[in-house]
Amino acid sequence: MNKKVMSLLLSLILVVTSVFVSNIVAYAEEPSGGLKVTATSNYFPKKSTFVANSEEYVTVTYFINSSKDMLDTQWELKYDPACLEFNNAVNMNEAGDDLNLMPSVDDLVWKVITNEETGEQTGRIEANAHRLKLYKFAGKGYIPFVTATFKVIGSGETTVDLFVDILTLSRLGSNFMTDPAEEEVIVDFGVINVTPTVPSRETAVHSGLYDPHCDITAPxxxxxxxxxxxxxxxxxxxxxxxxxxxxxxxxxxxxxxxxxxxxxxxxxxxxxxxxxxxxxxxxxxxxxNDGHTWNNGVCSVCDYTCVHKDDSSNHTGGTEIRGAKDATCTEEGYTGDTYCKGCGVKLSTGSSTNKLSHDLVNTPAKDATAAETGNKEYWHCKDCGKYFADEKGTNEIKPDDTVIPKLPPDIIKGKGQSITTGEKKALSFTSNAAFNDFIRVELDGKTLDETDYTAREGSTVVILKADCVGALSAGEHRIGIVSESGTAVTTFTVKEKMTADNEIQSPQTGDNSSLFLWTALLFISAFGVLGRTIYCRRKRA
Ligand SMILES: [Zn+2]
Ligand SMILES: [Zn+2]
Ligand SMILES: [Zn+2]
Ligand SMILES: [Zn+2]
Missing domain, CATH: 2.60.40 (Immunoglobulin-like)
Structure with a gap:
């Protein structure tokens, strides 16, 4: 208790001194500029906040986070009464029966120092507290040590300073009183001692009214x-x-x-x-991430190693077969490789499967004729479309290789015909070539005009027209029926007429008929039919 009285006396001396050695500066001549408030202390860190002109109050709070409870303290809070006014009304505790200067101390002895004559604030608040049963600080995180709200009455810059004169921490002993062995004088007459216990400290300057019960401990x-x-x-x-x-x-x-x-x-x-x-x-x-980032069965992010199990309890979800392929008659198949569905690692390699046999259809050999091609015996696969010369399907051939060409055509009807010069008799020749293959007719090595003959199917029947035949000279003539498979050739003979009369009259029954014939001839020549005969001859010439 002696020490307590001593410290109070000393602090009073300090307070008196500080009136004369005030380090508080105010620039009240800048009314519209707001107020920069800096909180300082011999024990707590320094903090500044700019308080806008529109704000009526400023609150300065010094926080402490201590592992020990408090035995006693004594401090002085200094401010510039030209800038800040301490207002009891906004500094009341929750019960409304005392000031809230030390929210964790419910029996604080405090005094706002005023001029004895004028009653005006001098800019100093003094306080002390002492409790043998200790003030509960420990285990609460940061708690407000001292907090004060001021009405802003000036502008510019000002400082609020907390001078901690005495701070003693301790723990309760078995008698529910301070255990002297646990007592540590943290601040001793304003000097911070080197102690085993070093409480954390924080300072905050808030614009406006601020509930100092609010914590400053982040989640x-x-x-x-x-x-x-x-x-x-x-x-x-x-x-x-x-x-x-x-x-x-x-x-x-x-x-x-x-x-x-x-x-x-x-x-x-x-x-x-x-x-x-x-x-x-x-x-x-x-x-x-959306699952592991696999690199050969190990996650490159978290180092998880895949267990590769085909097991529903395993997050990797089993295995799968990739690249399986059915065999065909031309290519081998593949059973597929087994992969881990989870990490994508290949767990086993598959094997190839044998080719299937061809599905062969036999085509027997067939001889060629002049009209139709023949073929060698061959086998054809219905699946792959390939052709083979053998029934085992080993000797592959091209379809063209199976074809036997058509035989060269022959004249099968109309060989060796004979007529007399001037005899107008159509002559028919038949080639055994297919009519589809028919190209042209050659007479004595020259192409015959299509108007001089008719050609029809059966196999290929060519009929030289009577007019054309009648215009031919005496002698042997060579007719060729040209088809794609070759030329069927034969000859026919035009015999010299003995006499013109005999030739005309002998086969006839009477003069009238031969007269009629001549008349008809003359008549036809008027329509150019005779001219056509000449054309036929001229072409052949
Ligand atoms: Zn918090
Ligand atoms: Zn991972
Ligand atoms: Zn895996
Ligand atoms: Zn095949």
Whole structure:
């Protein structure tokens, strides 16, 4: 208790000194510029925030995160009363029965120092607290150590400074009182001691009213690791000292199932942001692939080795046959290779299967004729369409190789015919060539005009017209019926007439008829038929 009184006295001396040695600077002559508020301390880190002109209040909070509880403290908060005004109304605790300067200390002794004569604030708040049963700090994460809200009355720049004079931490002993063996004087008359326990500290300057009960501890994302790539759906958890407000993967808000959040397989790279009720955030960026990235049975991402089992309990989903092929009569078949459906590794190589035998149809040999081709005996496969010279289907041949050409044609009717000069008698010749193969008729080696004969099927019948025959000179004539398979040739004879009268009269029954014939001849010549005979002769000449 003696030490306590000593420290109070010393702090009063310090306070008096600080009135004269004020390090607080204000630029109240800049009314529209807002106010930059910097929180400083001999024990807590320095923080600044710019408070816009439109904002009425500013709150300065010094946070502590201690593994031990507090035995006592004494501090002084200094501010520039030209810029900031400490307002009791906005600094009340929740019960409304005291100021909230140390939210974790419910029996704080405090004093806002005012000028005794004018009653105006001097810019100093002094406080101390002491409890043998200790103030509960441990296990709470960051808690507000000192917090104060000021009304902004100036602009420019100003500083709020927390001078910690005394801070002693401890733990309860068996009698529920401080255990002297656990006591550590962290700050001793404003000097920070080197102690086994080093509490974490944080400072925050908030524009406006700020509930210092809000935590500054970010949520914790567990179960996924920043920067890591996963091969399957992954679950993670989010915890927070106060409470999780939301968890987002990219733009999508996730909702937990049995306390776990899920990132589905194949969503790719996402930033997971967890936000707590005080807007503290934690983020983790992960990639979730759509399955493993196989490289010869081992995942190049997660090193998982495929077990290759054809087992429904195995995620790889069994095996499959690839490249199987049925045999045909021309090509061997293949049983196919066995692959792991999961990782794509080839597990076994297949084997070839024998060719099928040809499905052969026999065609017997057939002799050729002048009208039709013949063929050698051959076998034809109905499946592959190939031709073979043997019934085993080993000696392949071309279809053309089986064909026996047509025989050269002969005159089979009309050989050796004989007529007399001037006799107008149609002469018929028959070649045994197919009529389809007929090309032309040659008389004495020259092509005969188509108007001088008729040709018809049977096999090939050529009839030299009577007019043409009648115009032929005496002697032996050679007729050739030209077909694609060759020329059937024969001769016929035009005999010299003994006398013109005999020739004309002898076969006739009377003068009238021969007279009629001559008349008819004259008549026909008028229509150019005679001219045609001459043409026939001329062509042959
Ligand atoms: Zn939190
Ligand atoms: Zn993997
Ligand atoms: Zn596999
Ligand atoms: Zn075949």
């Amino acid at each position: 914790v994302i567990s179960g996924i690791e920043n920067g890591k790539t996963y091969c399957d759906t992954v679950e993670f958890e989010v915890s927070d000292n106060v409470g999780v407000a939301n968890v987002k993967a990219g733009d999508v808000e996730l909702s937990p199932t049995n306390g776990k959040y899920t990132l589905e397989k194949g969503i790719g790279t996402v930033k997971v942001v967890a936000t707590d009720k005080s807007d503290n955030t934690a983020e983790v960026t992960v990639t979730v």
